[in-house]
Amino acid sequence: MDNTLTYMDQGSFLGLRALGRAPIMQFTWIYRDGVDIAGLRRFHRNLGHGLLGRRIERSPLPFGRHRWISSSGPADIAVAAAERPRDEVTAWADERITVPIDPEYGPAWHLGVQPLTGGGDAVTLVVSHSVADALGLTLSIADAAAGIQRDLGYPPPGSVSRGKALLRDIRCAARDLPAVGRAVVATVRVAREQSEDLATSAKSAAPVKRPGSLDPVIPPTVTAYVDLEEWDSRVESLGGTSNSLFAGFAARLGQLLGRVDADGQAMLSYPVSDRSEGDTRANALNTVTAIVDPATASVDLTGIRGELKRVLTELGTAPDANLAPLPLTPYVPKFLVRRLERMVLKVGSPIGCSNLGELPAAAGRPDGNDADYVSFRLVEPGITAGELAKLGGLLYLASGRNHGQVFVSVTAWTVGGSNTRAALSEAVRRTLAEFELPATVE
Structure with a gap:
């Protein structure tokens, strides 16, 4: 097994180190009648294999390729001592998301349980995006719940001496030189093609200073x-698909929250997985952008359905040119990563949309029994109000189907807005009503 990180995975890690923050994924399950702790402990042990059974070991070469090493994760489950009301599950999940994880020093993930007043439990799993993406995590959860342990053959920490690792990585860097040369050419081409957008992004990336912006x-x-x-x-x-209904909902909510362009169009940014059987990449994905009209989304989805089909077809025939510069990743200094962050996120007000689709049945039963509610979200603990303002705010939606339900989780930050859970809940409820979708809203 080659334990070298791909360029995209190394880029994810270097972004964390340069910015001091990175996306973190969180699955949450709610059991009305309580969780089976013995079953959950088996799940916890099994998670320490496969994609989650590893962490990153840096190359001793400043521009070298980093490697995966084995790591079984945290020693135990964090079970809260005191009960909390059901309506505090989201607040508890926010607290768990701030418990430190690290893909290099470990642990890269942790599992927690919160007993609920009157019976029941909430369970949450928090994972670094640098060790797995959403689909990789979902499959790892399903494997662990089903009792499957995958040995990926990674070496233990420190199994290669510094001298041997240095020689190994120098040879690797030499082999990669032709790819680096092609990446330089590709970077110049992308910069020329997107010069107007890059100039706009650079201007919008100016520091934002206001009271509380550093908190x-x-x-x-x-x-x-x-x-x-x-x-x-x-x-x-509505003449759509499950994915286009999710997209229509995201676009309409984005319009309600002011995330549309001057023509009233919404920019939906979709991660698209290209993960294959046995794929060990942490991040096996690409991204497509769909520009859709939210005005009629709640009455007719045919236009949005057609646009999604078009951009996905284009991706299949012509992979994203922005991936071509990836071989330059080990050579990019931290200060440049910080400058490039706004440009990578594109100009305008993108709406992040992550549709996990039909979850494997086992992903909904971490203790071996079906949870009553399952949800997923992606957040960046450590980001400040000033950084969110610099990025133009945030709107990210995730969805999946499991156990007779569809969940839609919405995370949002509006520059200059109230940014309370109550205000966001009202916006979500209004959008659900427009689509005539009865729902339980946490």
């Missing part, structure tokens, strides 16, 4: 659970 924040999250039959009925009546 870390957790953007509010609201999760809605819709009965699967209700969801699919609306899909059929």
